[in-house]
Amino acid sequence: MERVWWKEAVIYQVYVRSFMDSNGDGVGDIPGLISRLDYLKELGIDVIWLNPVYKSPNDDNGYDISDYRDIMDEFGTMADWEKLLAECHHRGIKIIMDLVVNHSSDEHSWFLESRKSKESPYRDYYIWRPGREENGVRRPPNNWESLFSGSAWEYDERCGEYYLHLFSRKQPDLNWDSPRLREEIFEMMAWWLDKGIDGFRMDAVHLMQKPAGFPDAAGKPTHRDGYVYDEKLYSHNPGLHRIFHEMNTRVLSKYDCMTVAEMNMTTPEMASDYVAPEREELNMIFHFEICSLPRYTKERKRIRTLNSIQDRWYRATWGKGWNSQFFNNHDLPRQVSVWGDDDRFRVESAKLLGTYLHTMPGSPYIYQGEEIGMTNYPFKSMGEINDVALKNQWAKCAAEGESEEHFLKRNLKWTRENGRTPMQWDATENGGFTSGSPWLKVNPNYKEINVQAARRDENSVFHYYKRLISLRKSHPVMVYGDYRLLTPRSRKIVAYTRNLEGTSLLVMLNFSGTPLSVRLPRSLRKTQGSLLLSNYGEENSPVKTRLRPWEAAVFMLVKN
Ligand code: TEU
Ligand code: CA
Numbered sequence: 001m002e003r004v005w006w007k008e009a010v011i012y013q014v015y016v017r018s019f020m021d022s023n024g025d026g027v028g029d030i031p032g033l034i035s036r037l038d039y040l041k042e043l044g045i046d047v048i049w050l051n052p053v054y055k056s057p058n059d060d061n062g063y064d065i066s067d068y069r070d071i072m073d074e075f076g077t078m079a080d081w082e083k084l085l086a087e088c089h090h091r092g093i094k095i096i097m098d099l100v101v102n103h104s105s106d107e108h109s110w111f112l113e114s115r116k117s118k119e120s121p122y123r124d125y126y127i128w129r130p131g132r133e134e135n136g137v138r139r140p141p142n143n144w145e146s147l148f149s150g151s152a153w154e155y156d157e158r159c160g161e162y163y164l165h166l167f168s169r170k171q172p173d174l175n176w177d178s179p180r181l182r183e184e185i186f187e188m189m190a191w192w193l194d195k196g197i198d199g200f201r202m203d204a205v206h207l208m209q210k211p212a213g214f215p216d217a218a219g220k221p222t223h224r225d226g227y228v229y230d231e232k233l234y235s236h237n238p239g240l241h242r243i244f245h246e247m248n249t250r251v252l253s254k255y256d257c258m259t260v261a262e263m264n265m266t267t268p269e270m271a272s273d274y275v276a277p278e279r280e281e282l283n284m285i286f287h288f289e290i291c292s293l294p295r296y297t298k299e300r301k302r303i304r305t306l307n308s309i310q311d312r313w314y315r316a317t318w319g320k321g322w323n324s325q326f327f328n329n330h331d332l333p334r335q336v337s338v339w340g341d342d343d344r345f346r347v348e349s350a351k352l353l354g355t356y357l358h359t360m361p362g363s364p365y366i367y368q369g370e371e372i373g374m375t376n377y378p379f380k381s382m383g384e385i386n387d388v389a390l391k392n393q394w395a396k397c398a399a400e401g402e403s404e405e406h407f408l409k410r411n412l413k414w415t416r417e418n419g420r421t422p423m424q425w426d427a428t429e430n431g432g433f434t435s436g437s438p439w440l441k442v443n444p445n446y447k448e449i450n451v452q453a454a455r456r457d458e459n460s461v462f463h464y465y466k467r468l469i470s471l472r473k474s475h476p477v478m479v480y481g482d483y484r485l486l487t488p489r490s491r492k493i494v495a496y497t498r499n500l501e502g503t504s505l506l507v508m509l510n511f512s513g514t515p516l517s518v519r520l521p522r523s524l525r526k527t528q529g530s531l532l533l534s535n536y537g538e539e540n541s542p543v544k545t546r547l548r549p550w551e552a553a554v555f556m557l558v559k560n
Contacts, residue, residue, distance in 0.1 A: 001319060001480055002277070003480070005046075005258075006047070006199070006258035006283060006284075006322075006363065007322055007363060007479055007480070008046070008472075008473070008476075008479050009046040009047045009094070009258075009363060010044070010045045010046050010047070010358070010363070010364050010366065010469050010472060011045065011046070011047040011048075011049055011096075011260075011363060011364070011365045011366070012040060012043070012045040012047070012048050012049070012365075012366045012368070013048075013049045013051070013329060013330070013365055013366065013367045013368060014033060014048055014049070014050055014051065014368055015028075015051045015330045015367075015368060015419075015420060016028050016029065016030065016032075016033060016050060016051060016053055016062075016075055017051075017061060017062070017074075017075075017420070017439065018368070018420055018421065018422045018423060018433070018439075018440065019032060019033050019036065019368055019422075019423050020032030020033055020035060020036050020423060020425070020433060021422075021433055021434035021435075021436070021438070022035060024434060024435040024436035025074070025434075025436055026434050026436045026437045026438045026439045027074045027075075027434075027439050028075075028422070028423075028433070028434075029074060029075045029076050029080075030053065030071070030075050030076035030080040030081055030083075030084050031076055031080055033084060034080075034083060034084050034087050036425075037087055037088065037091060037093070038091075039451065040093065041091045041092075041093065042466070043371060043462070043465060043466055043469065044466055044469035044470055044473075045093065045366065045469065046092075046093065046094060047093065047094040047095070047096060047198065047199075047258075048088060048093055048094070048095050048096070049096045049098070049201050049260075049365070050095060050096070050097055050098060051098055051330055052065060052072075052097075052098045052100055052203075053071055053072055053075050053081065053097075054066075054067060054068055054069075054070065054071065054072060054100075055067035055070040055071065055072055055073070056072050056105060057105055057107050057170065058072075058074075059105070059168050059170035059171065059388055060148075060167060060168055060170070060171060060388050060389075061386075061387075061420075062098075063098075063100050063167070063171070063203065064103070064104070064105035064106075064107075064167075064168070064170050064171045065100055065104050065105050065108065066104070066105040066107040066108045066109075067108065067109075068104075068188045069188065069191060082195075085195070085196055085197070089196070094198035094199075095197050095198055096197065096198055096199040096200055096201055096257075096258060096260075097192055097197050097199075097200055097201070098200070098201050098203055099189065099200040099201065099202045099203060100203040100204075101174060101185050101202075101203070101205075101208070102166070102167075102173060102174065102203060102204045102205060102207045102208050103165065103166065103167060103171040103172055103173045103174055103204075104171070104172065104174060105170060105171065106169070106170045106171070106172050107170075110122050110125045110126075110184075111125070111126060111172055114126045114128075115156055115158055115159070115163070116158070117158075117159060118159050118161070121180075124175055124177075124178045124180075124181070125174060125175055125178055125180070125181045125184075126163050126164070126172050126173065126174060126175055127163060127164040127172075127173050127175050127210065128156075128159070128161045128162070128163050129141035129153070129161060129162055129164070129214065130160070130161055130162070131153075131155065131161070131162055138155070140152075140153035140155070140162050141153055141162055141214060142214050142215065142216045142217070143216045143217055143221075143226065143227055143228050144164075144166075144214075144216075144217055144227065144228065144229075144230070144233075144234070145217075145221070145222055145223075145227035145228055145229040145230075146165060146166055146167060146168070146169075146227075147166055147167055147229070147231065147389070148167050148168045148388060148389045148392050148393075149222075149223070149389075149392040149393050149395070149396050150169075150225065150227065150392065150396070151225070151227050152164055152165060152166055152227070153165070154169045154172075164210070166204075166207055166234060167204075168388050168389075168392070173207075173210070174208075176208050176209055176239075176243055177239075182243070182246065185247075186246075186247065186250050186251050189247070189251045189252075190251050190254075193251070193252075193254075193255045193257060197257070198256075198257055198258065199257035199258035199259055199260075199283075200257070200259050200260075201259075201260050201261075201262065201286075202259060202260070202261040202262060202282075203262055204262055204263075204264075205240075205244075205261045205262065205263060206235040206236055206240070206261075206262075206263035206264060206265055206266065207231075207234050207235055208240060208243060209236075209237040209238070209239040209240040209243060210234065210237060211233055211234070211237045212237070212238075215233070216228070217229070217230035217233050218230070222396075223396045223397075223400065224399075224400060225396070231264060231265055232265055235263075235264065235265040236263075236265060236266070236270065241273060241274070241279075241281065244261075244274065244281035244282055245279070245280055245281055247281075248280045248281055248282075249280055253280065258283050258284075259282045259283045259284075260282070260283060260284045260285065260286060260324055260363075261274065261282045261284075261285050261286070262285075262286045263285050263286065263287065264287075264288040265288070266285055266287045266288075267287075267289075268287075268312040268313045268315070268316035268317070269316065271285060271287070271313065271316050271317055271321065271323075272316055272317060272320045272321050274321075275317060275320070275321030275322055275323075276320050276321045277321065283321075283322055284321070284322045284323060284324045284362070284363060285323075285324065286324050286326065286329075286365075287313070287324075289309045289313075290306060290309055290310070290326075290327070291326065291327060291328070291329075291332055293305055293306060293309070294338050294339065295414050300491060301491075303490065303491055303492055303493075303494060303511050304488070304489070304490070304491060306494070307485055307487070307488055307494060308488070310360065310485070311485055311488070313362075314361055314483050317362075318361060318482065318483070322362065322363065323361060323362030323363075324362050324363050324365060325356075325357045325358075325360050325361075325362040325363065325364045325365065326357065326364070326365040326367070327339055327353060327357065328367045328370060328419055329365070329367050329419065330367070330416065330419050330420055331416045331419070332416055332418075332419055333376050333413060333414055333415065333416070333418040333419060334369070334370075334374055334375050334376045334418050334419055335350075335353050335367075335370060336349055336350045336353065336370075336373050336374075336375055337375045337376035337413070337418070338376075338413070339353055339511075340352065340353055340550070341513055341550065342373075342375040342376065344513060345513055345549055345550045346373055346375065346449075347373060347459070347460070347461055347535075348535055348536075348549065348550035348551070348552075349550040350370075350373035350461045351461055351464045351535035351550075351552060352509055352510070352511070352535055352550050352551070352552040354366075354370070354371075354461070354464060354465050354468055355468065355507065355509060355533070355535065355552040355554065356494070356507075356509055356552075358468040358469070358471075358472055358478065359478055359498065359505065359507045359554060360483070360496075361481075361482075361483045361498075364472075366465070367419065368423055369419075369423055369424065370465075371454075371461060371462050371465040372424065372449060372450065372451055372454045372460070372461055372462050373449060373454075373461040374421075374423075374424060374443065374449060375443065375445060375449070376413065376418040377417070377418050377421045377441070377443050378443075378444070379408070379412050379415070379417065379418075380408075381404065381408070382394050382404055382407070382408070384441065385415070385417055386417065386420075386439070386440055387415065387416060387417050387420070389416070390411065390415050390416075390417065393411075394407055417440070420440055421440050421441060421442060421443050422434070422438050422440065422442045423451075424442065424443065424445075424446040424449055424450040424451065425450055425451045425452065426450050426451065426452040426453075427446065427447045427450055427452065427453065430442045430446075431443075431446035431450055432450070432451075432452075459537060464535060467533060468533070471532065471533060471554075475503075475505070475532075476500060477498050477499065477500040477503045477504070477505055478498060478505065480500050481498030481499050481500035481503070481504075481505065482498065482499050482500070483496055483497070483498055484496055484497045484499070486518075486520060486521055486524070487518065487519070490518075490519075492510060492511050492512040492514075492516055493508070493509065493510055493511070493516055493518050493547070494507075494508075494509045494511060495507065495508045495509070495518050495520065497524075497557075502559065503556070504556070504557040504559075505532070505554060505555065505556060505557070506524070506527070506529060506543065506554070506555040506557055507552075507553075507554050507555075508545075508547060508551075508552070508553045508554075508555075509547075509551075509552045509553075510547035510548070510549065510550055510551045510552075511550070512549065512550070513549045513550065514549060515546065515547065515548050515549060516546075516547055517545050517546050517547070518545045518546075518547060519545075520545060527543055527557050527558070528542065528543065528557070528558040529542065529543045529555035529556055529557040529558055530542070530555065530556055530558070531553060531554070531555055531556075532554045532555060532556045533552075533553070533554040534551070534552065534553045534554070535550070535551060535552045535553075536548060536551055536553075541553075543555050543557070
């Protein structure tokens with residue numbers, strides 16, 4: 001397998017708005033991030049993925065961009081950003097930027113021009129369609145529901161047409177069928193790469209190519225308004241591969257950069273067509289099969305399903321492309337609250353999850369705060385929620401008579417707002433995130449869970465992550481070793497080996513709060529080995545099969 005830096009890299013995601021506020025306005029910013037780069041260096045990560053920092057009216061926290069070549073006022077200036085890049089590179093840290101080009105903001109100059117008239121040279125940068133009439137009533141061009149609730153079409157009085165927005169109405173979809181639009185985006189990408197960035201995380205790109213003819217979605221409406229949500233219909237349409245190939249050959253291939261494409265609805269069977277190097281498209285994908293599993297699968301089936309998903313992805317990508325590993329990000333609740341036990345075994349289970357992500361095949365992505373075991377927020381009312389997606393959904397449900405209590409019960413554990421509360425730096429007010437009043441409340445557990453406390457405590461999640469990252473650097477088997485699952489039938493134990501040129505690792509994880517034994521296959525029962533890493537902290541232990549609650553143990557095996 002070809003060795004490249006982005007396969008070896010540990011990537012750290014920074015949601016700037018919630019990372020560190022430098023000027024007391026309650027909003028994280030670029031100077032704040034710069035002030036914490038030494039912390040990230042100490043952790044040992046290689047790449048920072050910056051959530052969008054471009055000019056934006058912030059209808060969707062920066063995912064609605066009004067100028068792709070400028071920085072959001074609240075976050076700082078272009079000079080601040082340039083300093084950030086220099087300070088990162090100076091420390092040997094790379095930066096990848098969020099590329100949000102399925103849609104722009106409705107305040108982008110392209111859209112302002114586009115909506116002026118049907119003859120505007122920018123008209124075809126977006127997707128405009130006449131409505132249809134039903135019983136004398138004007139209706140949108142089709143029945144699509146937006147990913148953020150309500151019709152995916154918005155009527156525009158000026159020309160009497162609708163524009164498409166798969167997300168909020170302030171996020172009109174760009175028209176990738178327009179050669180001029182494609183050209184603009186490619187130029188913009190090259191402009192950032194020329195500035196020196198090291199790649200892109202590509203936002204919701206499975207949706208870039210719309211289905212020909214914009215057919216109605218089949219299936220049941222989500223709400224009484226009658227719109228039908230069918231992400232499968234909106235995704236992976238013919239033409240998408242051509243876009244990536246063009247993007248790659250025209251722009252990406254000219255730089256030593258990495259790409260990771262966020263693409264819900266991607267199956268392992270589709271994956272290699274996107275990530276096989278000879279296809280010249282992408283480097284890796286964030287697929288949603290694992291992160292959406294806990295919400296939609298029964299608890300007792302969770303681990304077996306996790307294993308089978310990983311197995312399918314491994315077979316589909318190993319030796320043919322590359323994969324990514326993550327349990328949380330800014331669109332998801334905190335991993336220790338979902339996959340671990342954020343109460344009795346917070347520290348143990350946070351370490352176990354980290355062990356898994358860093359020893360599975362694929363590049364690990366750490367989401368800010370994960371490395372100190374930050375947890376979900378105890379939200380009590382919709383009044384505390386900022387997120388446009390959840391607010392829109394609540395408006396629909398409230399109108400249909402659902403009580404707030406019931407709605408919260410269904411959604412709070414899963415809302416992405418949990419992942420967006422500010423980073424907890426120390427035990428001072430607001431966790432040291434801001435001297436002002438934070439844009440979103442800091443989790444009240446900041447007095448106990450914070451960076452300063454974690455750094456002081458040798459047994460903290462933070463020190464364990466440091467160790468994981470450094471082991472990954474000194475043991476190529478953790479990156480390039482092949483993977484074999486040993487426990488396909490177990491409900492709570494995950495054990496596997498990684499092998500590379502005579503070096504073997506054995507990883508054993510107990511995803512439960514009760515002690516359990518691992519049944520190793522016969523071939524491994526007499527194996528000798530030494531403990532490389534354990535979340536219970538001991539040093540020299542022979543291979544053992546009894547695991548304590550949430551115990552994670554990694555052994556280096558000795559060939560007999
Ligand atoms: O998320 C996209 C996204 O979440 C969808 O692709 C996904 O398929 C869907 O939510 C699941 O049903 C990205 C960003 O990560 C997110 O923060 C933005 O709000 C969104 O795009 C719009 O830019
Ligand atoms: Ca600020």
